[in-house]
Amino acid sequence: MKKIFFSLTTVFSISAFSQNFTQAYQNRVNEISQTNINTTLTEFANLGVKKTGSVSNNNAFAWLKTKYLSFGYTEGEISENAFLYQGNTTKNLIITKTGTTYPNTFVIVCGHYDTITGPGVNDNGSGVSLILEMARILKEVPTEYSIKFINFTGEEQGLLGSQNYVNTVVNSTSPKMDIKLVFNIDQVGGVAGQVNNTITCERDTSNPSSNNAASNTITQQLMNCVTLYSPLQTNLSYAYASDYMPFQSNNEVITGIYEYNESTKPHTTGDTYVNMDPVFVYNVGKAALGAVQYFATADTNALSTVDCPPEKMLESLKIYPNPANDFIQIEMINSNLIDFSFTIVDLNGRTLLQTKNEKRINISKLSSGLYLGTMTVEDQKVTKKIMIKK
Ligand SMILES: [Zn+2]
Incomplete structure (x- = not known):
């Protein structure tokens, strides 16, 4: 029944x-x-x-x-x-x-x-x-x-x-x-x-x-x-x-x-x-x-990896907070679908940190100062200034 x-x-x-x-x-x-x-x-x-x-x-x-x-x-x-x-x-x-x-x-x-x-x-x-x-x-x-x-x-x-x-x-x-x-x-x-x-x-x-x-x-x-x-x-x-x-x-x-x-x-x-x-x-x-x-009526026109190439992903890149203290947060469209890597160098060009597919990056070991963060998606790169203030 x-x-x-x-x-x-x-x-x-x-x-x-x-x-x-x-x-x-x-x-x-x-x-x-x-x-x-x-x-x-x-x-x-x-x-x-x-x-x-x-x-x-x-x-x-x-x-x-x-x-x-x-x-x-x-x-x-x-x-x-x-x-x-x-x-x-x-x-x-x-x-x-x-x-x-x-x-x-x-x-x-x-x-x-x-x-x-x-x-x-x-x-x-x-x-x-x-x-x-x-x-x-x-x-x-x-x-x-x-x-x-x-x-x-x-x-x-x-x-x-x-x-x-x-x-x-x-x-x-x-x-x-x-x-x-x-x-x-x-x-x-x-x-x-x-x-x-x-x-x-x-x-x-x-x-x-x-x-x-x-x-x-x-x-x-x-x-x-x-x-x-x-x-x-x-x-x-x-x-x-x-x-x-x-x-x-x-x-x-x-x-x-x-x-x-x-x-x-x-x-x-x-x-x-x-x-x-x-x-x-x-x-x-x-x-x-x-x-x-x-x-929740999610967006029905989701970008795919086909219509969102690496340069478009990089255009959407946001890094915050700025200045940062112990961590930085990465935001970028399509970041769940494709591999990306992130590198932080000091002003002398020394690489201090390298991560892969991480959206929350621990920077607690870096001291106060100005750094350069480079996001790489496939063969495309974008570099932004990152200020660290303890
Ligand atoms: Zn239960």
């Missing part, structure tokens, strides 16, 4: 909410890296049991922040939302990417990074790895709506981080934060040894019911994106017991994804890399990035 009901719903959705395939969205979806996902999951495992308020929990927060900085997000785009849990400080991490047309309307993409009892590689290292990949790939992509990528803490103790965020940020801003939708990613790791080819998409069926129809609509859109941009099949279910619920209670429009083959390992020491399916995470990432681009 369940299956028949779901497939009828899907058929209905295709005619009711037709969505077109967008090649630019698929190009970015194709940038999702299985290697990056595997690396993130391994590092997440190595951080141990990230129980809310513990040292490991704070270490995971710092590790996450370093990741976003390495993608080129600035301190100004990163904020923290702290609260006390059993006398210890724990923090939500929020990355804001400002929209081009609706800067004050937000698409929230969220998942928790805290774990309980075990390393939580599936619950919710899987979601963490995808939020990171999406933030990396979308860094230089214009979106009409603003996006907030949020890594919540305190989920395992009863959605404490997301509830704190709703209370102290969403409802405490004047006017109240305008949220287009909340897209939650929790436990999308699948089960090792099983055929993980289906993702559960969750709509709001709880009270208050005034936001349920809108949730149904965006969940149908999410399911269409799963079909358009990933090899996965969809299963429609209902939202419960994760970080979208405090938003739901606040009358926001929510949707979410959760594994269809449900692992028995979460909240045990067995929630490890070997007990999940990293390829499933990769495929879920394709679906999720397709959906986030659709929800």
